[in-house]
Structures are given as structure tokens and as C-alpha cells.
Amino acid sequence: MYTWHWEQIPQYFPLIGAATLRTLQISVVSIVLGSFLGAVAGLMRVQPLRPVRFLAASYVELLRNIPLMLVLYLIYFGLGAFFPVSPFWAAVIGLSVFEGAYVAEIVRAGIESVDRGQMEAARSLGMSWFQSMRHVIVPQAVRRSLPPLTGQFVSLVKDSSLASLVSYEELMLVGRQINSRIFSPFEVFLTIGAIYFVICLTLSLLSRWQEARLARP
Amino acid sequence: MVSIRGASRRFSGGHYGVRGITLDVERGETLVIMGPSGSGKSTLLRCVNGLETLDEGEIIIDGIHVNHETTDWNKVREEVGMVFQGFHLFPNRTALENLTLPQTVVRRRPAGEAKAVAKGLLDRVGLGGKESRFPAELSGGEKQRVAIARALAMNPKIMLFDEPTSALDPEMILEVLEVMRDLAREGMTMLVVTHEIGFAREVAQRAVFLDEGLLVEAGTALDLIDRPETARCRAFMQRILRRPGAGGESVGPGGASENRWT
Numbered sequence: 001m002y003t004w005h006w007e008q009i010p011q012y013f014p015l016i017g018a019a020t021l022r023t024l025q026i027s028v029v030s031i032v033l034g035s036f037l038g039a040v041a042g043l044m045r046v047q048p049l050r051p052v053r054f055l056a057a058s059y060v061e062l063l064r065n066i067p068l069m070l071v072l073y074l075i076y077f078g079l080g081a082f083f084p085v086s087p088f089w090a091a092v093i094g095l096s097v098f099e100g101a102y103v104a105e106i107v108r109a110g111i112e113s114v115d116r117g118q119m120e121a122a123r124s125l126g127m128s129w130f131q132s133m134r135h136v137i138v139p140q141a142v143r144r145s146l147p148p149l150t151g152q153f154v155s156l157v158k159d160s161s162l163a164s165l166v167s168y169e170e171l172m173l174v175g176r177q178i179n180s181r182i183f184s185p186f187e188v189f190l191t192i193g194a195i196y197f198v199i200c201l202t203l204s205l206l207s208r209w210q211e212a213r214l215a216r217p
Numbered sequence: 218m219v220s221i222r223g224a225s226r227r228f229s230g231g232h233y234g235v236r237g238i239t240l241d242v243e244r245g246e247t248l249v250i251m252g253p254s255g256s257g258k259s260t261l262l263r264c265v266n267g268l269e270t271l272d273e274g275e276i277i278i279d280g281i282h283v284n285h286e287t288t289d290w291n292k293v294r295e296e297v298g299m300v301f302q303g304f305h306l307f308p309n310r311t312a313l314e315n316l317t318l319p320q321t322v323v324r325r326r327p328a329g330e331a332k333a334v335a336k337g338l339l340d341r342v343g344l345g346g347k348e349s350r351f352p353a354e355l356s357g358g359e360k361q362r363v364a365i366a367r368a369l370a371m372n373p374k375i376m377l378f379d380e381p382t383s384a385l386d387p388e389m390i391l392e393v394l395e396v397m398r399d400l401a402r403e404g405m406t407m408l409v410v411t412h413e414i415g416f417a418r419e420v421a422q423r424a425v426f427l428d429e430g431l432l433v434e435a436g437t438a439l440d441l442i443d444r445p446e447t448a449r450c451r452a453f454m455q456r457i458l459r460r461p462g463a464g465g466e467s468v469g470p471g472g473a474s475e476n477r478w479t
Contacts, residue, residue: 117301118305118307120268120301121305121307121364123268123290123291124266124297124299124368125294125298125323125371126295126319127291127323131322136318143309
């Protein structure tokens with residue numbers, strides 16, 4: 001029979017709070033960097049120069065077909081052998097590069113979903129390829145990409161738990177540490193699960209609000 | 218103004234969009250391009266502003282050769298406006314913003330000036346008061362008039378129309394053709410792909426008939442429509458004149474004003 005020891009949890013609140021902040025920290029930084037990487041790679045995949053397209057496609061396919069854990073290990077232990085890589089940067093770089101590949105696909109799909117006529121109209125008005133992208137195509141693509149992007153960001157927050165494997169003291173790692181002291185897995189991991197849930201749900205709600213705000217006719 | 222010399226455009230698979238077409242359009246002239254679907258009408262038009270590139274031949278616009286590798290197409294396109302069958306308005310921008318965006322981005326006009334130009338043009342195409350509507354809130358005819366105004370906002374020297382009324386309900390065709398007629402009367406150089414016989418008769422000085430990428434016949438608009446010389450062109454004209462509502466047989470040039478356009 002499992003005996004509940006919820007009373008054991010509150011004493012770890014400061015520890016859990018600090019870990020939550022660290023999870024948020026790597027998540028936010030990785031979302032920003034990953035989005036930037038993904039936007040660049042996504043645009044590279046739709047621009048006219050073949051070698052550039054190939055480069056971006058290679059990045060996307062390579063990263064999408066290996067486990068995130070392996071990427072993290074390569075950076076932390078692999079690159080770490082040549083110069084010191086802190087757990088924070090190993091986690092952030094790994095997450096950004098990995099999620100960037102998925103964001104690139106979302107960006108590409110979003111851009112390709114915009115009617116070809118939009119680009120032709122913009123070009124026929126004298127806009128360059130870049131101007132057409134910036135002022136005509138991307139604003140329409142972003143609106144359509146928001147739901148899948150949110151999904152990707154939620155994924156990233158959850159994937160950030162893997163940063164525990166490169167000894168970054170985020171929620172997952174701290175959860176494991178606490179559990180090894182008090183042996184109450186349900187209490188500890190349900191608490192941590194609730195925190196992940198609240199973070200991810202907030203993200204989804206934020207994006208739904210943003211979507212409604214952008215929904216002009 | 219526009220000089221097309223031996224223009225050919227091949228598509229993948231080896232078949233031609235247009236084959237060795239030569240024709241000239243004078244300043245202030247309206248040329249109508251006719252032909253069955255797949256005859257290369259649109260391709261020819263799209264070659265003029267570089268949406269398609271020529272495989273052979275050359276196009277000279279206002280003295281500038283535009284088929285060379287070094288052609289700055291963005292510059293050429295500033296001088297050549299294009300109106301599409303499917304309007305292609307920017308759906309996330311209002312009618313006014315559709316007109317101001319290219320002006321501020323390409324012509325670098327200050328926002329106030331761009332807005333004034335846009336308002337003036339929307340008034341001119343009969344859309345005063347609808348500046349803040351989004352494309353989805355406009356009828357087909359209104360959308361196409363916004364598209365025409367948007368092209369005009371760039372002060373082009375030449376206007377290309379690619380089947381501008383083919384996607385419209387019949388009752389909206391007239392309002393678009395009227396805008397185009399006014400434009401032609403003001404001296405705009407226009408290349409128009411259309412099957413609107415009434416428009417061709419009244420507005421166009423010249424017409425060409427394309428089939429399978431070849432220029433089959435060229436002449437004055439009236440001759441081409443009413444007295445085609447080649448069998449292919451004659452057969453085509455008979456088909457579209459017999460179309461219900463084409464009004465070709467009964468209404469001559471300047472005929473009953475009620476349906477002179479239809």
C-alpha cells in the first residue's frame with residue numbers, strides 16, 4: 001500500500017521554484033534562438049538558389065532524424081571535450097538547433113500555403129523577392145503558422161526536461177534529486193508535472209489570444 | 218513602347234508557351250490579345266514583366282532591352298503594371314493599404330503622400346468610401362478595381378491585363394471594363410488578354426490572335442474580330458461570338474449602349 005507524504009513537499013518549494021525559473025529560462029532563450037534559426041532555415045528553403053535550399057534541407061533532415069538526447073550529448077560531452085560548455089549553454093544550443101529544424105518546416109509550410117499569386121502580385125508591383133517576403137508573404141504565413149508553432153513551443157518546454165541529462169538543474173533534475181531523498185515519486189513528480197502543465201497551457205492560451213487578435217477578415 | 222522580337226518561352230517537357238512572337242505596341246495604344254486557352258496569351262503577357270523569362274528573342278520596353286541577364290526586373294516592373302484574373306489583392310490589408318504598401322516600399326513615398334495618391338485612385342475607380350474595407354468584404358468587381366488602382370499607384374507607363382474579367386460574375390464585368398476604357402482614353406499603353414468582344418471593338422486599336430503559342434493573325438481590332446483572314450481565327454471568333462450574351466452579331470461598334478460591353 002502506497003502511503004502519501006504530501007507534507008514532505010512544501011519544504012522543497014524554494015528548490016522547485018528555482019528549478020522552475022531555470023526551466024523557463026532555457027525554454028524562453030531556446031524558443032527565441034530556435035525561432036530565429038528556424039525562420040532563417042525556412043526562408044532558405046523557399047528562396048530561389050538551389051545550393052542554399054540544399055544546405056537548409058540538409059540541416060532540417062539531419063536534425064529531425066536523430067534523437068534530441070544525442071544532440072545534447074554531442075554538444076555537452078563532444079564539444080565539451082574541446083572547450084568548456086556550461087550545462088546551460090549545452091541545453092540552450094541543443095534545444096535551439098533541434099527545435100529550429102522543426103520550426104523551419106513550419107515556416108516553409110506556412111510560406112508555401114500562401115497563394116503563389118501573392119508573390120506574383122508583389123513582384124509585379126516592383127517589390128524585390130525579399131521585400132515581397134517581408135511585407136506580403138511572411139505576415140500571411142505567420143498567421144497560419146501560429147497554431148503549429150505553439151505546438152512546437154510546447155514541445156520545446158517539455159523537451160527541456162532532457163537538459164537534466166547534461167546536468168542542468170532544471171525541474172526534472174531537481175525532481176529526481178528530491179525524490180531520491182524522500183522516496184515519494186508520486187508527490188514529487190505530480191508536483192513537477194503540474195508545473196509543466198501550467199507553463200504549457202499558458203503558452204497555448206497566449207497563442208490562442210494572439211491568434212484571435214490577428215484574425216482580421 | 219513595347220517591342221517583342223522573336224519571343225519564345227519553352228516549358229519543362231519541351232512544349233512551348235509562346236513561339237517566335239514578334240509584335241509592337243505603340244505608346245498610348247491598346248492591344249487586345251485573343252486566343253483559345255493554352256494558346257500562350259498569358260505567357261506572352263507574363264514575359265513582358267519578367268514573371269516568365271524568355272528562352273529566345275527579346276523584349277524592349279521604352280527603349281530598355283529586358284531579356285538580358287543583367288536586367289533589373291524590379292526596375293522594369295515599376296514601369297509595367299499588371300492586373301491578374303484572380304485579383305491577388307493582399308488579403309490581410311485594407312483596400313487603402315493595398316495601394317499604399319507598394320508605394321512606400323518600392324517608391325519610398327512618405328506615408329501621407331502615398332495615402333493621398335491611394336485615396337485619389339480609389340475615388341477614380343469608383344471606390345471612394347471603401348478605403349478601409351478588406352478584400353474579403355468587397356465584391357469581385359470591386360476587388361478587380363482595387364487591383365487596377367493598386368497597379369496605377371506605381372505610375373506605370375504600361376499596363377498588362379491578364380483576363381481581368383474572366384473570374385467575375387457577369388453583372389460586375391461592366392464596371393471593370395469601364396475603368397479600363399477610361400484608362401485607355403487617357404492614353405495608357407495597354408496589353409489586354411480578354412475575350413470581351415465589345416471592349417476590344419470599342420477600345421482597342423489593334424488585336425492579335427494566338428494559337429498554340431504562335432501569332433496567327435494580327436490587325437486592327439475590328440478587322441480581326443469581324444473579318445478574320447485565317448481559318449483558325451475565324452473559327453475561334455465564331456465560337457466566342459455565338460457564346461450566349463456575347464452580343465457579337467447584333468451589336469456593332471458603338472451600338473446599343475445597354476450591352477455594348479457584353
